[in-house]
Amino acid sequence: MMNAPIIDPLQGDFPEVIEEFLEHGVMKCIAFNRRGTLLAAGCADGNCVIWDFETRGIAKELRDDDCLAAITSICWSKYGHRILASAADKSLTLWDVVKGEKIGRTTLQQTPLQARLHPGSSTPLICLVCPVSSAPMIVDLCSGSTTVLPVSLPDTGNGLAPPSRNKFSDGSAPFTPTAACFNKYGDLVYVGNSKGEILIIDHSKIQVCGVVQVPGASVIKNMVFSRSGQYLLTNSNDRTIRIYENLLPLKDGLKALDESNSGLDELDGVEKVKTIGSTCLSLFREFQDSITRVHWKAPCFSGDGEWVIGGSASKGEHKIYIWDRAGHLVKILEGPKEALMDLAWHPVHPIVVSVSLAGLVYIWAKDYTENWSAFAPDFKELEENEEYIEREDEFDLMPDTEKVKESDVNEDDEVDIMTVEKDSAFSDSDVSEEEICFLPADPTPDAPEQQDKCVGSTSKLADSAQSGSPLSDEAGQNGHAVNQSSSPLEGMDNSAAEDTGGTRLKRRRRPSDKVMELQVEKVKKSSQRMKPSESFCSINHR
Known part of the structure; x- marks a missing residue:
């Protein structure tokens, strides 16, 4: 029997149909700003484009003459002042969004598959990079220096994993990491390796503080936190998406880990970090398609964390699976016969944006139906025509003695028009007056x-x-x-x-x-x- 949310669409507020699509060159990856008013996309020619998501028009183009390779990932800073783009030519470029100018550019030894700015700073200068075939690293965009993070448990008990112990004789990493992400405020880094382990790392000390073993011990391909920082999503090579509940406090998580370390001095190194890891993450739910056993691509949370989406990694199909947090599959969105490249859920609205292999960006929205009873409470919708029998006194004049019921509202009370109510969608983060929500219009004049x-x-x-x-x-x-x-x-x-020869x-x-x-x-x-x-x-x- 089908689930109730599939039968009754009022049970959940999730997208259902393609509303429209955006076209600008060949786009590869996308990212919303914190408010969802701007959508950034990285293109195959090395440039980035910023769409005004309210008007669906281009607000800014970031053209990079030094980069001709495809953009592999794109990331906004906390308040939208900066954008970090990683490219297939091994470069990292930091952009000033308003001016449209490059702040800095760094070239790495390996191609970065993903790069994320530090979430705790409004003007970050460090980022977390996941290269193709080496360990994740912290990169200083100002100086260009890199700090390699550990990817496996240390052999000795001090919790440190120097890079020399994590390499073969040829210098390559024994366990190629597949994913890494900051926690909500950026004081910890969560790294997934090919052994199916989640390492909780203090990136300032390059120290493994805790380890969590993922069931199945399969390669971890994706990791992402929910907007609130309460849940962690992992996508493993065993075709399963797992949700872990974050047991650490959202703020000062590193401080809580240090306190845990002090109480477990009697344990050795490996047992200690595994015990600490059990106090950091708890397996909450698993999602998979037991029938088709499909691999997942670009999974993520909805803005409020109530929904989980994952794209099918199968070639030639554009399918998006939507689950509620209880683990029920509520919708399968089927798009054009094009492979899916990237996914993003709008921070506020029930809108999903997907990128196809052809470079188009599809906007999925909810299929709203007209409900006239919401405008007129006495309006009744009929399934079919019915014979209406009028009442005897239906069109009689009402006596003047009956008066309209007076309102209970006191019109003398002062109305507060200055206090701004806090948006529940952003209650988990502080508000900044300097946050960039919109970009000024830049009309293109006609050619002289x-x-x-x-x-x-x-x-x-x-x-x-x-x-x-x-x-x-x-x-x-x-x-x-x-x-x-x-x-x-x-x-x-x-x-x-008659003019056929001229322009x-x-x-x-x-x-x-x-x-x-x-x-x-x-x-x-x-x-x-x-x-x-x-x-x-x-x-x-x-």
Whole structure:
């Protein structure tokens, strides 16, 4: 039997249909800003584009002449002032969003698959990078220095894992990490390795504080925290998405870990970090498709953390699975026959944005139906026509003695228009007056050549209506009648239709009504001053 949320769409507020799509080159990855008003996309040509999500128009283009490779990931800073883009040419580029200028650029030894700015700073200069075939690292975007993070448990008990112990003789890492992410305030880094372990790391000391073993011990491909920081999502190679509940406090999580370390001094290194890990994360739920056994791509939470989505990694299909946090599959969204590349859920609204292999961005929204009873409480929707029998007193005049019930609202009370209620969607984070929610409009003016051609064609047509113009003389020589009182718009249309050799204008400008009146009056006056015989003689003479 099907789940109730599938039958009754009112049970959950999640997207259902493709509302529209965005097109700009070949887009590869996407990311919303904190408020969901701007959508950044990285393109295959190395540039980034920022869409105004309210108007669905392009607000800014970040063009990088130094990068010609595809963008692999894109990330906003906390208040939207900066954007970090990683590219396939091993580069990291930090952008100033308002100015559209590069703040810094760093080149790594390996291609970065994912890069995330530090979430605890409004103007971060450090980021977490997950390269293709080496350990995750903390990168200082100002100096370009890198700090490699441990990817496995240390052999000795001090909790440290120096990079030399995590490498073979050729310098490669024995356990290739597949994912890493900051916690909510960026004081801890969670790393997943190929042994199915989640390492909780103090990145300032390069120290493993706790370890959690994922069931199945399979390669961890994705890791992401919910917006509130209460839940951690992992995507493993065993085709299972797992949700872990964060048992640490949202703030000062590192301090709580240090206190846990002090109480377990009697345990050795490995047992100690595993015990601490059990106090940090608790397995909450597992999601998988037991029938098709599909691999998942780009899973993430909804803005409020109530829903979990994952894209199908199968080639040639664009499917998005939606579960509630209880583990029930509530919807399967089927898009075009194109592979899915990236996913993002809007921070506030029930909107999902997906990127296809062709480079298009699809916007999935809820399919709303009209409910007239919400506007008129006495309105009744009928499934089919019914015979209506009116009451005997339905159209009787009501006596004047009955008065409208007075409102209980005291009109003398002062209304507070200054206090701003806190949005529940952002109650988990502080509010900044300097946060960038919208970008100023940057209209693209028409090319000067097109404007000159439009002005020239208008004046030329106006002059051709006079008897002494070359156009009218040429028409007379060819034996065509010259209609001097015809509208210039007719001449413009005819000239545009006959002109096949020139550059075709994308947009044709229509003269205003005032200009039309002046041109017609000018043509009439010139025709009245000229006698018919003079006009005929002058044309024949020429």
